[in-house]
Amino acid sequence: MSDQVTHFIGGVQVAEGATFATHDPVTGGVVRLVHEADRAVVDKAVAAARAAQPGWAALPVAERAGWMRRLADAIEARFEELVAAEIADTGKSITQTRTLDIPRGAANFRSFAEIAAQRPDEAFHLKDVLSYTVRRPLGVVAVIVPWNLPFLLATWKIGPALVAGNAIVVKPSEHTPGSMAVLADIAAEIGLPPGVLNVVHGLGGGSTGQFLVEHPGVDAVTFTGESRTGSTIMKGVADRVKPVSFELGGKNAGLVFADADLDVAVEGSVRSVFTNGGQVCLCTERLYVERPVFEEFVTRLAKRAGELRFGRPEDEDTTMMPMISAEHRDKVLSYYRLAEQEGAEFRAGGGVPSFGDERDGGYYVEPTVLTGLPPDSRVNREEIFGPVCHVAPFDTEAEAVALANDSEYGLAATVWTSRLSRAHRVAQSLEAGLVWVNTWYLRDLRTPFGGVKLSGIGREGGTDSLDFYSEPTTITIKLEPEHE
Known part of the structure; x- marks a missing residue:
């Protein structure tokens, strides 16, 4: 991949904003230069997402699930490129990257595609009344991704958010932009509708991350990272009562x-x-x-x-x-x-x-x-x-x-x-x-994932993720006409 990382907005690369350097944890040397999104760039990304979201949401869920499978296929086709990007940013071993980080990225898209496509609707029939529930996407979701498992955790959020009908703006960690830059290129390569997936790069508080989560055009925020940062995000979005999903720290x-x-x-x-x-x-x-x-x-x-x-x-x-x-x-x-x-x-x-x-x-x-x-x-x-x-x-x-x-x-x-x-x-x-x-780090991806106390709010995984990225509307119909 290029030595410079740009934003991905509305289906095209956007080289705007000052640049900062990322460093190789193995040697301390510079890996690449990354453009930092200011408020104007974040505005463009959110606007692109808002423009694309209604059309994306109007697609049948089976069609959106098909796009998730195409993303998974393309990840596997560019497997070694993603491995190289992840290693350059994190310094982790090639064994872990090849057996866990990148394969789980593809698996996340496939898993949520299957769960969404097979999920039954809820309906209740009592006497002459029919009540049923439909779920609609939240709109535009800000996806804030950590540096420790950059690709795995990003796709863990991106998959369910997209298949539920949302458009998203992803901000990777400033330490690990590489694999998300590759994923953005993959999205363009397979023809994912422009604006459905946007990626902006930059820092957190007082910069790109804060501009994004507090943006009035963002309808929900999902974040994985430190408990202190989660608390700050919650305070920042409290006035707008945005839904938040936090996977935070642990001891x-x-x-x-x-x-x-x-x-x-x-x-x-x-x-x-x-x-x-x-x-x-x-x-x-x-x-x-x-x-x-x-x-x-x-x-x-x-x-x-x-x-x-x-x-x-x-x-x-x-x-x-x-x-x-x-x-x-x-x-x-x-x-x-x-x-x-x-x-x-x-x-x-x-x-x-x-x-x-x-x-x-x-x-x-x-x-x-x-x-x-x-x-x-x-x-x-x-x-x-x-x-x-x-x-x-x-x-x-x-x-x-x-x-x-x-x-x-x-x-x-x-x-x-x-x-x-x-x-x-x-x-x-x-x-x-x-x-x-008698084990560790082993679980079915359909089960709920998340913590209590300062370790987070909400659950991710399976239908829990789909529930967060959508909201229900209950519709009740009187089956027999009312008599005046």
């Missing part, structure tokens, strides 16, 4: 019981803590282990953390990626220093790896395992969003549940046990939107 807990298969629990926890460099909202940052197996679990987890490989992105056996930016790396490292100040014991990591090559200019930190901190420590309460976890012992099931629930967040949790009755009991006691038992 996710994992519970390891003594009856668990420790091999499975350790390997599962390695995945749930360190995948994507810990830069996934679902990653585990707090682990609670039943005391009889606590020391063995910590020792094995720390050993596995030390074995993770800082290879290059193109190496298939690379298992640790860099942080997304120098700023984020410094934030994670500040928590490592804070943990030291709060009295933590570092069982693994705590520093910055040295390579002796250009990667020393990148944004790497060591995978880190901590013990010895009290529950009220900042490291145990604040989301770090890096490759780090704190491990603490517990003595009873009730204590484990209480520790897990002692958080402002409630996105996800993991439970490791061999007892089915305990699995059901504990899972239903946890204050989280998603609970995994």
